[in-house]
Amino acid sequence: MNRRDELAANLAAVRARMDRAAVSAGRSPAELTLVAITKTFPASDVALLAELGVEDVGENRAQEAAAKHEVVGSPPRWHFVGSLQRNKAALVASFADVVHSVDRPELVPALDRARQQPLDVLIQISLDDSPGRGGADPGDALGLAGLVAASEQLRLRGLMAVAPLGADPAPAFAKLAEVAGRIRAEHPDATWISAGMSGDLEAAVAAGATHVRVGTALLGRREPPVR
């Protein structure tokens, strides 16, 4: 099979999973957005996915993402889902349409200042106690949301999270939904919940996810990082 056919088959399978998950949760498949996570894969794969109808792609490293954006351009919409350093905020703001990973106050002015037009932003919250995987403490989410909402160019769209490793994702996604409800009570436009990956998208959709971030199931296994 050539790469295009392989990606087309994987895409059909992922979309079928999303549709089934939506229907079993009593939701419309139209409520779900697939963000194809293309990290470590070449720009040519991003271009093929776009040709196959994928409208949203996501990356987790600023330089790698910027380089692929140079090649592929927009559309597709570019989502930044990785942990963000303040000194990379301007680079990310130069190509991203959506940043999923705002998890501390200092990132808000850094992104805002770098932008001349609106940028969609999600607050990333942490769903486990192990530090290092990124995400704000759920108790800090409302404060961060307020900072984003008060900025010039950033549009608060909702929340993002990654389920804890090696545990049942359902309670974590339920917690995310609860925090999302509290944010929405003060910020009615913050309706997006970015949750669910190749292994747990069904649980995320059952808990109300609007954006699923799928890498492996679409593109195949990633090579382990070179050290």
Ligand SMILES: *Cc1c(COP(=O)(O)O)cnc(C)c1O
């Ligand atoms: C890599 C990554 C994904 C995709 O994970 P898969 O298990 O390959 O589907 C989703 N979200 C984030 C933040 C990631 O870094």
